[in-house]
Amino acid sequence: MFRxxxxxxxxxxxxMLVENIKAEFNLYKNQAEKSDFFLKxxxxxxxxxxxxxxxxxxEEWKYTNLKNITNQSFQSTCxxxxxxxxxxxxxxxxxxxxxxxxxxxxxxxxxxxxxIETDESIVISTLAKAKTAHSELFNKHFGKYAPIEGQxxxxxxxxLLSDGAFIYVPNNKxxxxxxxIVNIADSTDVNVLCQPRNLIIVEKSASLTLxxxxxxxxxxxxxxxxVNEVYANENAHIEHYKIQNQEGESYHNNFTQIFQEAxxxxxxxxxxxSGTLVRNNLHFFMNGQNCNSLLYGLYMPHGTELxxxxxxxxxxxxNCHSDELYKGIMMDKSVAVFNGKIMVHLDAxxxxxxxxxxxxxxSNEATVNTxxxxxxxxxxxxxxxxxxxxxxxxxxxxYLRSRGIxxxxxxxxxxxxxxxxxxxxxxxxxxxxxxxxxxxKKI
Amino acid sequence: MLSIKNLKxxxxxxxxxxxxxxxxxxxxxxAIMGPNGAGKSTLSAVLAGRADYEVTEGTxxxxxxxxxxxxxxxxxxxxxxxxFQYPIxxxxxxxANFLKTAINEKRKYxxxxxxxxxxxxxxxxxxxxxxxxxxxLTSRSLNEGFSGGEKxxxxxxxxxMLEPKLGILDETDSGLDIDALRLVSEGVNKxxxxxxxxxxxxxxxxxxxxxxPDFVHVLYKGRIVxxxxxxxxxxxxxxxYDWIKQEVEANS
Numbered sequence: 001m002f003r004x005x006x007x008x009x010x011x012x013x014x015x016m017l018v019e020n021i022k023a024e025f026n027l028y029k030n031q032a033e034k035s036d037f038f039l040k041x042x043x044x045x046x047x048x049x050x051x052x053x054x055x056x057x058x059e060e061w062k063y064t065n066l067k068n069i070t071n072q073s074f075q076s077t078c079x080x081x082x083x084x085x086x087x088x089x090x091x092x093x094x095x096x097x098x099x100x101x102x103x104x105x106x107x108x109x110x111x112x113x114x115x116i117e118t119d120e121s122i123v124i125s126t127l128a129k130a131k132t133a134h135s136e137l138f139n140k141h142f143g144k145y146a147p148i149e150g151q152x153x154x155x156x157x158x159x160l161l162s163d164g165a166f167i168y169v170p171n172n173k174x175x176x177x178x179x180x181i182v183n184i185a186d187s188t189d190v191n192v193l194c195q196p197r198n199l200i201i202v203e204k205s206a207s208l209t210l211x212x213x214x215x216x217x218x219x220x221x222x223x224x225x226x227v228n229e230v231y232a233n234e235n236a237h238i239e240h241y242k243i244q245n246q247e248g249e250s251y252h253n254n255f256t257q258i259f260q261e262a263x264x265x266x267x268x269x270x271x272x273x274s275g276t277l278v279r280n281n282l283h284f285f286m287n288g289q290n291c292n293s294l295l296y297g298l299y300m301p302h303g304t305e306l307x308x309x310x311x312x313x314x315x316x317x318x319n320c321h322s323d324e325l326y327k328g329i330m331m332d333k334s335v336a337v338f339n340g341k342i343m344v345h346l347d348a349x350x351x352x353x354x355x356x357x358x359x360x361x362x363s364n365e366a367t368v369n370t371x372x373x374x375x376x377x378x379x380x381x382x383x384x385x386x387x388x389x390x391x392x393x394x395x396x397x398x399y400l401r402s403r404g405i406x407x408x409x410x411x412x413x414x415x416x417x418x419x420x421x422x423x424x425x426x427x428x429x430x431x432x433x434x435x436x437x438x439x440x441k442k443i
Numbered sequence: 444m445l446s447i448k449n450l451k452x453x454x455x456x457x458x459x460x461x462x463x464x465x466x467x468x469x470x471x472x473x474a475i476m477g478p479n480g481a482g483k484s485t486l487s488a489v490l491a492g493r494a495d496y497e498v499t500e501g502t503x504x505x506x507x508x509x510x511x512x513x514x515x516x517x518x519x520x521x522x523x524x525x526x527f528q529y530p531i532x533x534x535x536x537x538x539a540n541f542l543k544t545a546i547n548e549k550r551k552y553x554x555x556x557x558x559x560x561x562x563x564x565x566x567x568x569x570x571x572x573x574x575x576x577x578x579x580l581t582s583r584s585l586n587e588g589f590s591g592g593e594k595x596x597x598x599x600x601x602x603x604m605l606e607p608k609l610g611i612l613d614e615t616d617s618g619l620d621i622d623a624l625r626l627v628s629e630g631v632n633k634x635x636x637x638x639x640x641x642x643x644x645x646x647x648x649x650x651x652x653x654x655x656p657d658f659v660h661v662l663y664k665g666r667i668v669x670x671x672x673x674x675x676x677x678x679x680x681x682x683x684y685d686w687i688k689q690e691v692e693a694n695s
Contacts, residue, residue, distance in 0.1 A: 400536075402491050403545040404548050413540075416535070
C-alpha cells in the first residue's frame with residue numbers, strides 16, 4: 001500500500017509544471033485574438049501536450065535530468081517588485097555604451113532600457129511591438145528557424161512566450177554600439193518562469209554585435225526558457241555573446257538557431273558562469289557557400305551545478321568553415337555535458353570543420369560527459385574533433401613555482417591561460433575584463 | 444653558501460644519489476660532469492624541489508637555511524635559480540606578465556613593495572641585451588613557439604631578471620649550436636660576480652671553454668668521485684669517462 005501511494009505521489013509531482021502550463025495556455029486562449037500568431041501558438045501547444053518535457057530516456061538528454069524543474073510549480077505572469085536600481089546593480093556591463101533592452105521576468109521594462117542608435121531604419125524593439133509594427137518581417141521570420149516538432153521546450157516557449165527582443169538591421173547597415181539584452185529573473189515572491197523569445201534579422205552585408213545576459217535575484221527557484229531565432233542574410237556579420245550568471249536556484253534552457261545565408265560570418269561565445277542547471281542548445285545551419293561559423297564556450301560550474309552544452313552545425317553547402325572550442329573548469333561536485341554534432345551533408349564538399357572540448361578538473365568529485373560527434377556524408381572534407389579531460393599539469397606548475405611564484409598564484413595563472421583561448425574570441429574589451437574578474441572570483 | 448652533505452635521493456624506489464657531498468662558496472663556479480645516468484639531473488631536480496624525488500638521507504644547507512624543508516617557490520625566493528634542460532612552453536601566460544609576477548612575489552617575500560612598471564620595463568630592456576633576446580619574445584607566451592636556442596636564452600634572461608644567489612644550469616648546452624652556446628655563455632659570464640655562485644651541470648667539456656669553472660667534479664653512481672680544477676674537464680674530454688669508472692671500481 002505504502003509503495004503504491006508513494007508512486008502515485010511521484011507521478012503527480014512530475015506533472016506539476018505540465019499542469020501549470022496547460023492552465024496558463026487555457027487562460028491565454030480564452031483571451032487571445034484568433035490571428036496567425038495565435039494559430040502558431042496553438043499548434044505549438046498541441047506539440048507540447050504531445051511530447052512534454054524531455055526525460056533522460058531521450059539520448060539528447062541522457063545526462064541532464066529536468067525532474068527538479070518539472071516537479072515544481074512556476075508562475076509566468078507575475079510582477080517584479082524589487083527596486084529597479086537594485087536590479088540593475090546585478091546587471092553586467094552596465095557601464096558599457098550600448099543599446100540596452102531590459103526584460104524582468106520576461107516583461108519588457110522600457111524605463112530601464114536605453115536605445116542610443118540614431119539610424120531610424122534600424123529596429124531595436126520588442127517582439128510584442130514588432131508583431132504589429134513590423135508584421136511583414138515578423139510573419140516572414142518568426143517560428144521559421146527554431147523547430148517545434150519533438151522539441152517540448154521550444155514548443156512551450158512558442159505557446160507561452162512572454163516577450164523578447166526584435167532586432168532588424170537592414171542591408172548594408174551596422175549597429176555602431178552593441179545591443180545588450182538583459183534578462184532578469186526575479187523570484188522574490190514566487191517561483192518564476194521566464195520565457196524570452198528573441199528574433200534577430202540581419203540583412204545583406206549588415207552587421208550586429210549582440211550580447212545576451214541573464215541574472216537571477218530572489219530566493220525562490222526560477223526557470224528561464226529562451227528561444228532565439230537569428231537570421232543572417234548574405235554577407236552579414238554577427239558577433240553574438242551569451243553570458244549566463246544566474247545565482248541561487250536557477251534553471252536555464254536556451255535554444256538558439258542561427259540560420260546563415262551565403263558568405264556570412266558568425267562568431268558566437270557562450271559563457272556559463274553560474275546556474276543550478278544550464279542547458280545551452282546552439283544550432284547553426286549554413287544555407288549557402290562560404291559561410292564561417294565560430295562557436296566558443298567557457299563554463300566554470302561549482303557546487304553541484306550542471307552545465308550542458310549541446311551544439312549542432314549543419315554544413316549543407318560546399319566551401320564552408322566552422323571552428324568550435326568549448327572549455328570547462330570544473331570545481332567541487334559539478335557536472336558538465338558536452339555534445340557537439342557536426343553534420344556534413346552530401347553536397348557540402350570542401351568543408352572545413354573543427355571541434356574540440358577541453359576540460360580541467362579541479363576536484364576529484366567533478367564529472368564531465370563529453371561526446372564530440374562528426375557525421376560526414378561528403379567525401380572531400382577536412383574535419384577533426386576531439387575531447388580532453390584532465391587535471392592541471394604538474395610541469396607548468398613546477399616551472400612557475402621554481403621562479404618564486406606561489407602555488408595558488410601559479411594555479412590561477414594557468415587557469416587564466418586555459419580560459420584565455422576563449423577570452424581572446426571576445427571583441428568587447430569590457431566583456432573580457434568582466435570575464436577575467438569572474439574567473440578571479442570563482443577560482 | 445651551499446653545503447650538501449651525504450645526500451641520498453631516489454625516484455620511484457630507484458636510488459639515484461648515494462651520499463653526495465658538495466661545498467660551494469660565494470662567487471664560485473662549480474662544474475658537475477659525468478656519464479649518462481650518473482645522477483646529474485637528479486641533483487638539480489632535488490635542489491629545485493621537484494616533488495617526484497624523495498630525499499632519504501643527508502642535508503642541504505643554503506645560507507643557513509635547510510633547503511630541503513622549503514617549497515620550490517621559497518627556494519627560488521631565497522635565491523636558488525634552476526635553468527631547465529627542457530624549458531616547457533606555457534601558452535596563454537605572457538613572458539612579461541610571468542616575470543613581473545615572479546619578481547613581485549620575490550619582493551613581497553622580502554617585505555618590499557611591488558616594482559614600479561617603468562622600472563620593470565627598464566630592467567627588462569637592460570637584461571634582454573645580456574643574451575641578445577628579441578624584444579618581441581617578451582610579449583609572447585612563455586616559450587611558446589621558441590626555438591631551442593631561444594628557450595635557453597630565455598632561461599638565462601629570467602635568471603638575470605631574478606638575480607639569484609645560486610644559479611644551477613642543467614645541461615644548458617644540450618641541443619645548442621655554437622652561436623647560441625656562445626650567447627648563453629656570455630650571458631652567464633656577465634652575471635658572474637663575487638657573491639653569485641653557479642653549479643654548471645654538463646655532459647660535455649665544450650660549455651666549459653666558455654664558462655670557465657673554478658672547480659670540476661665528476662659524478663658517478665650518485666656520488667662525486669673525483670674533483671679538480673678546469674683542467675680535469677679537458678682530461679675528461681680527451682680520455683672519456685671509462686678511466687674514472689675503472690678507478691672507482693678498483694677502489695671499491
